[in-house]
Amino acid sequence: MADTPNGELKKLTIFAHKAPDCSDAAIGSFEAYVNPNEITLAYEVEYDAAQGSGTTGSRMNFKKMKPGDLSLTFFLDGTGANGKKIDVQKKIEEFQTITMYNGDIHRTNYLKVCWGTLTVKKCVLKNASIAYKMFRADGVPMRAIITASFIDTADDKTRVAMAQDQSPDLTHKRVFKAGDKLPTLCNEIYGDPRYYLRVAEANGLDDFRNIAPGTQIFFPPLEK
Missing domain, CATH: 3.10.350.10 (LysM domain)
Structure with missing residues (x-):
């Protein structure tokens, strides 16, 4: 991963919030150990297929924009081979604390994903899986990969406003x-x-x- 022009390597960071629009101060954050090589953004548009009488085709009438998905993969290495030795299990628990259930708000945290010039993504965790790749003789994990998918949530008002501006049904x-x-x-x-x-x-x-x-x-x- 290339450095920024000033020589400082920026890490992808996930900030946790209690407010749905993430307008409050972050209650914690998770910083990637190694920046992901790939970020996948998926969008889905919902249409109503209207077919006129006597026609063979259908006109796709815009209905709404569905929340988009963001997929990320985090690599964690506790061997020190990357120049920085970490506690893999502790880093995984940090990720879980930031992205998963928060008893204070009785739900998962609201999240902001920030990195470089990417548009800040306001979202919540959709699903995650952890693959342990290496263990010490005593069973302590030394390498792991977190694969996580996040779903758009904090921009609901914006998406609804866009739909109302465009939809002929409103x-x-x-x-x-x-x-x-x-x-x-x-x-x-x-x-x-x-x-x-x-x-x-x-x-x-x-x-x-x-x-x-x-x-x-x-x-x-x-x-x-």
Whole structure:
């Protein structure tokens, strides 16, 4: 792993919080012994498959963004071969304390994963496995690999706001500006300009062609 420009090696760190948005002071942290060689970010988008009568294909209507997953693998070495000797079991217990159940909040800790230029990931532990690779004669573990998956959680408000801004199944309000046309706005929100008559009716507009700038237009949810 290359050093940073100032020669200081930054370690991936997981900070534990009690507040869902991680706005409070961290109650602890886990620093990687060796930075991971690979970080996997997985995203999932949920759609409703709407198929018109008499058609063979389906139109994938956006429904919502699901929480994303972050997968990490931590290598722990207690032999000193990497220049730093650690207590492997103690490091594993440190990871478990930071990421797992917290009796004070009656659930797992809320986490922030930070490293370099990566966007700070606010998440909770989804699952983890520990593979012990080497033992001393007395059974003390000398090497281990922690494979962990985290799921997005603290950005729920942001994801909901994004969904509400984009989904045609939720209510929208727009302030009509000079140059705006109702069919064009319907096309932006619903993906179909033909809904302009329904929007005009919902807003009590007698003439959709002459809407005064500054008028607030209500775009109702589409009926399934």
